[in-house]
Amino acid sequence: MAAPTYMLVHYGAIALKRGNRPFFLRRLRENIEAAVGPLGVRAVVEKMGRLILRLGPGAASAEIVARLARTFGVVNFAPAIRAPRDLEGLTAAVEGLVAGRRFESFRITARRADPAYPHKSPELERHLGAVVQRLTGARVDLEHPAATVYVEVLPGEALCYMDRVTGPGGLPVGSSGAVTALLSGGIDSPVAAYRMLKRGCRVHFVHFSGQPFHDTRSVEKAQELAGVLATYQGPCRLAVVPFGEIQREVVLGVPAELRVLAYRRLMMRIAGRLAQADGTRALVTGESLGQVASQTLENLAVVESVSPLLVLRPLVGMDKQEIIAEARAIGTYEISIEPDQDCCRLFVPRHPATRATLEDLAAAEKRLDVEALVEQGVSKAQVHKIAVPRLTPRDANDR
Ligand code: ATP
Numbered sequence: 001m002a003a004p005t006y007m008l009v010h011y012g013a014i015a016l017k018r019g020n021r022p023f024f025l026r027r028l029r030e031n032i033e034a035a036v037g038p039l040g041v042r043a044v045v046e047k048m049g050r051l052i053l054r055l056g057p058g059a060a061s062a063e064i065v066a067r068l069a070r071t072f073g074v075v076n077f078a079p080a081i082r083a084p085r086d087l088e089g090l091t092a093a094v095e096g097l098v099a100g101r102r103f104e105s106f107r108i109t110a111r112r113a114d115p116a117y118p119h120k121s122p123e124l125e126r127h128l129g130a131v132v133q134r135l136t137g138a139r140v141d142l143e144h145p146a147a148t149v150y151v152e153v154l155p156g157e158a159l160c161y162m163d164r165v166t167g168p169g170g171l172p173v174g175s176s177g178a179v180t181a182l183l184s185g186g187i188d189s190p191v192a193a194y195r196m197l198k199r200g201c202r203v204h205f206v207h208f209s210g211q212p213f214h215d216t217r218s219v220e221k222a223q224e225l226a227g228v229l230a231t232y233q234g235p236c237r238l239a240v241v242p243f244g245e246i247q248r249e250v251v252l253g254v255p256a257e258l259r260v261l262a263y264r265r266l267m268m269r270i271a272g273r274l275a276q277a278d279g280t281r282a283l284v285t286g287e288s289l290g291q292v293a294s295q296t297l298e299n300l301a302v303v304e305s306v307s308p309l310l311v312l313r314p315l316v317g318m319d320k321q322e323i324i325a326e327a328r329a330i331g332t333y334e335i336s337i338e339p340d341q342d343c344c345r346l347f348v349p350r351h352p353a354t355r356a357t358l359e360d361l362a363a364a365e366k367r368l369d370v371e372a373l374v375e376q377g378v379s380k381a382q383v384h385k386i387a388v389p390r391l392t393p394r395d396a397n398d399r
C-alpha cells in the first residue's frame, strides 16, 4: 500500500450556516492546525469545501488520526494519497492503494468536485472498478461492499483513499464562545462538558475539593478528567477551590437536610464569580432531572437562583445508563469510577430535603456571612493549566 501523505477532511456544510461559514471554517482550521501542527502536518489548505492536510516526512499518522477523530466540526476524514487527474495517473494511484490488501467485495466511489474535469463520476467508477477487479479478483458490490475506494477529483489534483474515519461532528470549539463547567469527580459532569464542547464552546473547569478534611484524590481525578476533555479542545484551565473550611462554616448555621443545597448555592456563587472574571458566558453542570434528591425541579431552581450567569444542564433529560454509555465512549468513565471523597458528602445526612424552598434556604443562609464565604472561595482558588495528554492509537478507536 502506498504511504498516505495527506489527510482529507470533510466538514459539515449544513452546520456552517451561510453568513457564518467563513467564521466557522476559520475556527475549524485553526483548531486543526493547533491539534495536529506539532505532529508533523506541514500545511492545511482549503479546497472545494474540504480541508487538505499535507503531512511532512515522519509525521505521527496514528496520533493525527486520533486527534482529528476528536476535533469537533469534522464530519469524516481519511489518510489519502495524491494523484494526477488523468486516467493513467488515477489508475496507478488506485493500484498503489489496494496493493497488499485483501477484500471480498468492493466499490469505487468517485466524486468530481471540479465540473471542468472531462470524465464523469460513473465513467471513473467503471474504469477504476475494472482495474481493482483485475488486481484483486474481488467482486463489485455497490450495496454492501467490504471495502470502498474513494476518488475525489479536485482542481489540479485528485485524492484517493480507503480508510475513511467518522469524525465527531458538532461545531468547532470556540465558535460558540466559552463556558465554565463545574467538574466533580463523578460520571456526569465530564459528559456535560463534552456536550458543550460539541456545540462549539471552549470549556474551562472549576472543581470544589473537601480539603483540608479530604485528601487530594478528587483534585487529581478532576485534573485527569480535564486532561481527557483537553484532547477534544486543546489546553484549558481548571480552578480548584478548597471547600472544606467553607463547608464547616455552613454546618454551624444550616440544618443538616439543607446542607447539600447550601453547598450547591455557594458553589454556584463562587463558580459564577470565577467565570465572570474569566469572561465565560455560562455555568455548566452534570445535573439530570430526578437523578438524585438534590436534582428535583424545586431544588434545581433553588440552586440556580443564586447564579450570576446562565446555567446550562446538557444532561437534564438523560438516563444514567445513557450518560454512562457516553462517558465510556469519550474516555472519562474509567477515571470517574475510581474511588474518591466527594466534598458534597462532607457533614451531610443520608436523606437531604427533596423539596426545599427559597425561603428555607434564605432563612438558613441568614446565619452565614455568605459574601465572606464566597470571597474566601474565590481568593483561595488555584488555577491549574491543563495540557493535552498524548493519544495512543487505541484512543483513535475509542470514538
Ligand atoms: P457528577 O457525576 O457530575 O458528580 P452527580 O450525579 O454526582 O454528578 P451531584 O453530585 O448532585 O450529581 O452534582 C451535580 C452537579 O453539581 C455535578 O454534575 C457538577 O456539575 C456539580 N458538582 C457537584 N459536586 C461538585 C464538585 N465537588 N466540584 C465541582 N462541581 C460539582
Ligand code: MG
Pocket (backbone or CB within 6 Å): 184, 185, 186, 342
Ligand atoms: Mg457527584
